[in-house]
Amino acid sequence: MPASVFAPWNDPSEKPLIRFRNVTKRFGDFTAIDDLSLDIFEREFFALLGPSGCGKTTMMRMLAGFESPSDGSIELAGQDIVSVPPNKRAVNMMFQSYALFPHLTIWDNIAFGLRRDKRPKLDIADRVEEMLKLTRLEKFARRKPHQISGGQRQRVALARSLAKAPKLLLLDEPLGALDKKLRQDTQFELMDIQEKTGTTFVIVTHDQEEAMTVASRVAVMDEGRLIQVATPDAIYEAPNSVYVADFIGDVNIIAGIASSTGPGRYKIAWREDQAPFVAMSDKPFSEGAECYLAIRPEKVQISAQKPDEAANTVQGTVLDIAYLGNISTYIVELANGTQIKAQIANTRRISNRSFTWEDTVWLSWSDTAGILLDG
Amino acid sequence: MTRLSWFNVTSLTLGFAFLYLPMVILVIFSFNESRLVTVWAGFSTKWYGELLGNEAFLDAAWVTLKVAVFSSTLATVLGTMAAYVLVRGRRFPGRTLFSGMIYAPLVMPEVITGLSLLLLFIGIGLDRGVMTIVLAHTTFAMCYVSVVVSSRLMTFDRSLEEAALDLGCSPFEAFRLVTLPIIAPAVISGWLLAFTLSLDDLVIASFAAGPSATTLPIKIFSAVRLGVSPEINALSTIMIAIVTVGVITASLISKQNAVRQQRDEQTAARTA
Numbered sequence: 001m002p003a004s005v006f007a008p009w010n011d012p013s014e015k016p017l018i019r020f021r022n023v024t025k026r027f028g029d030f031t032a033i034d035d036l037s038l039d040i041f042e043r044e045f046f047a048l049l050g051p052s053g054c055g056k057t058t059m060m061r062m063l064a065g066f067e068s069p070s071d072g073s074i075e076l077a078g079q080d081i082v083s084v085p086p087n088k089r090a091v092n093m094m095f096q097s098y099a100l101f102p103h104l105t106i107w108d109n110i111a112f113g114l115r116r117d118k119r120p121k122l123d124i125a126d127r128v129e130e131m132l133k134l135t136r137l138e139k140f141a142r143r144k145p146h147q148i149s150g151g152q153r154q155r156v157a158l159a160r161s162l163a164k165a166p167k168l169l170l171l172d173e174p175l176g177a178l179d180k181k182l183r184q185d186t187q188f189e190l191m192d193i194q195e196k197t198g199t200t201f202v203i204v205t206h207d208q209e210e211a212m213t214v215a216s217r218v219a220v221m222d223e224g225r226l227i228q229v230a231t232p233d234a235i236y237e238a239p240n241s242v243y244v245a246d247f248i249g250d251v252n253i254i255a256g257i258a259s260s261t262g263p264g265r266y267k268i269a270w271r272e273d274q275a276p277f278v279a280m281s282d283k284p285f286s287e288g289a290e291c292y293l294a295i296r297p298e299k300v301q302i303s304a305q306k307p308d309e310a311a312n313t314v315q316g317t318v319l320d321i322a323y324l325g326n327i328s329t330y331i332v333e334l335a336n337g338t339q340i341k342a343q344i345a346n347t348r349r350i351s352n353r354s355f356t357w358e359d360t361v362w363l364s365w366s367d368t369a370g371i372l373l374d375g
Numbered sequence: 376m377t378r379l380s381w382f383n384v385t386s387l388t389l390g391f392a393f394l395y396l397p398m399v400i401l402v403i404f405s406f407n408e409s410r411l412v413t414v415w416a417g418f419s420t421k422w423y424g425e426l427l428g429n430e431a432f433l434d435a436a437w438v439t440l441k442v443a444v445f446s447s448t449l450a451t452v453l454g455t456m457a458a459y460v461l462v463r464g465r466r467f468p469g470r471t472l473f474s475g476m477i478y479a480p481l482v483m484p485e486v487i488t489g490l491s492l493l494l495l496f497i498g499i500g501l502d503r504g505v506m507t508i509v510l511a512h513t514t515f516a517m518c519y520v521s522v523v524v525s526s527r528l529m530t531f532d533r534s535l536e537e538a539a540l541d542l543g544c545s546p547f548e549a550f551r552l553v554t555l556p557i558i559a560p561a562v563i564s565g566w567l568l569a570f571t572l573s574l575d576d577l578v579i580a581s582f583a584a585g586p587s588a589t590t591l592p593i594k595i596f597s598a599v600r601l602g603v604s605p606e607i608n609a610l611s612t613i614m615i616a617i618v619t620v621g622v623i624t625a626s627l628i629s630k631q632n633a634v635r636q637q638r639d640e641q642t643a644a645r646t647a
């Protein structure tokens with residue numbers, strides 16, 4: 001077995017660092033977290049992804065100790081931590097608002113947690129310098145938080161939460177306040193720091209691209225429940241539900257009725273006046289079951305002539321073209337009004353493009369391009 | 376900018392005259408050479424000198440100062456604690472009632488506050504003296520402090536305290552190391568407010584004071600009934616100076632604080 005693949009979640013002998021067991025959190029009669037169980041392993045970079053209000057912050061606050069579950073237990077390194085107050089947990093949190101202490105310098109902000117441990121002065125100074133260097137803030141050590149930029153403040157918040165070398169670092173939408181370019185740089189920086197320090201990171205985000213970039217595993221949440229927990233590529237290539245497929249990236253969803261045509265092979269009747277689609281699926285579907293075919297736009301080919309060898313072909317007219325620089329998305333309307341998106345790389349200049357609005361085109365994809373879902 | 380019209384100038388002059396003319400006259404006559412209050416006989420500071428030799432006045436001044444320092448300090452501690460609990464605390468039964476009650480002394484007629492305190496002191500057999508005045512002043516100044524401090528706490532970012540807890544502070548350490556330094560300007564202006572309130576209180580002090588201790592306002596009031604002397608003018612001038620300095624400092628601190636808060640909020644908004 002190759003030792004280089006980091007996948008402790010596949011190893012049954014591995015003990016999880018964090019274990020949520022049937023955790024429910026209610027605020028009054030509103031259920032924010034609903035009977036949720038989840039294992040997170042040491043050295044993971046775990047992303048919680050979901051729409052606003054689905055309970056991501058609540059999960060973090062339970063890990064940090066600011067909220068306690070109404071039901072169930074939370075274990076950290078094998079110990080139930082529900083009754084441990086926040087100041088006694090080997091967990092640090094980087095707040096969504098950064099929560100830097102305005103009356104202290106950057107240096108003192110970073111030293112704040114170390115001083116609470118009553119460590120020797122020299123140790124504290126060494127550790128602070130190390131953190132300043134790691135986050136490239138040496139020049140700003142003597143400034144107050146209001147004297148530095150947003151991006152620098154975000155790095156101070158990170159340095160402060162890392163300084164105590166926690167077992168677990170919680171990052172609540174840490175990059176929400178940054179512009180796109182700075183955000184991407186910081187994502188790589190975070191991954192770098194995570195690798196260097198070996199800390200377990202749990203990051204909250206509502207940006208699916210960010211989750212895909214940084215995480216070893218992603219948990220997609222909806223209304224206080226986990227919908228799917230998997231590696232980013234598994235989430236993207238093999239979503240387990242229409243909700244996940246739709247939430248992560250762009251996707252065409254076609255509803256139909258499945259019928260088997262061979263082992264693992266299905267015919268999807270989706271319109272009476274059109275030939276059925278064919279798709280392979282590991283997941284079994286009973287005869288006549290309702291199903292959804294999910295196909296990523298980049299897996300749909302577009303051509304002027306009907307291709308000979310494709311498993312699925314369908315004709316339509318170009319309704320809209322979205323030019324995104326490196327790629328273009330074509331929205332093609334079929335005769336019955338269904339719209340399908342196809343994405344192609346822009347290897348040629350715009351003026352040389354072969355299709356334009358109102359053109360009649362053929363869309364095609366293979367029988368393994370789509371994924372068959374039951375809801 | 377609109378220019379000042381004659382109407383504005385007149386109303387401004389009249390307003391200020393009403394407010395400050397009596398005090399200006401008092402201050403001027405405190406430097407009067409003559410013993411006659413209404414006749415100007417040249418500039419002199421002799422009444423200030425004479426004041427220094429007046430044991431009774433000096434005693435009263437000392438009592439007043441002691442009372443003001445102790446009561447404003449006590450009021451600041453209690454008022455800050457009350458404000459913290461009211462703004463931060465979890466809901467507890469009777470919280471609304473409690474928060475309403477803490478502001479009641481603000482609107483209560485002083486005579487009633489004084490009388491009820493007097494009845495209480497007599498009821499529990501407390502000898503009236505410095506201590507009873509301190510208690511009385513603490514009672515009524517505390518709600519002013521709590522109003523000032525709680526309005527600051529309302530806008531205080533809760534996640535700062537959580538960050539402190541997260542980094543290993545006990546709840547008390549979080550308050551001492553993070554909350555208190557940040558709200559300090561409000562606490563200090565609360566203290567100054569309590570201090571000046573105590574300095575110039577006559578009504579409540581008259582109820583709480585006993586033969587063993589008299590405050591300056593009481594002393595002045597009773598002296599004036601025997602006739603106004605330039606000595607009293609000098610004394611009053613000194614008190615006006617102290618109160619003015621206190622009020623100006625308090626408002627400067629809270630203004631500076633407001634400016635800083637606005638700046639912090641602006642930087643926060645820019646990054647949000």
Ligand SMILES: Nc1ncnc2c1ncn2[C@@H]1O[C@H](COP(=O)(O)OP(=O)(O)O)[C@@H](O)[C@H]1O
Pocket residue numbers: 027030032050051052053054055056057058059
């Ligand atoms: N202290 C609270 N009291 C009542 N409702 C809360 C509280 N905290 C969170 N909620 C509710 O729980 C849900 C999940 O919130 P949160 O975890 O903050 O979502 P997000 O995924 O956006 O971080 C929201 O509907 C929110 O209104």
Ligand SMILES: [Mg+2]
Pocket residue numbers: 056057
């Ligand atoms: Mg949130």
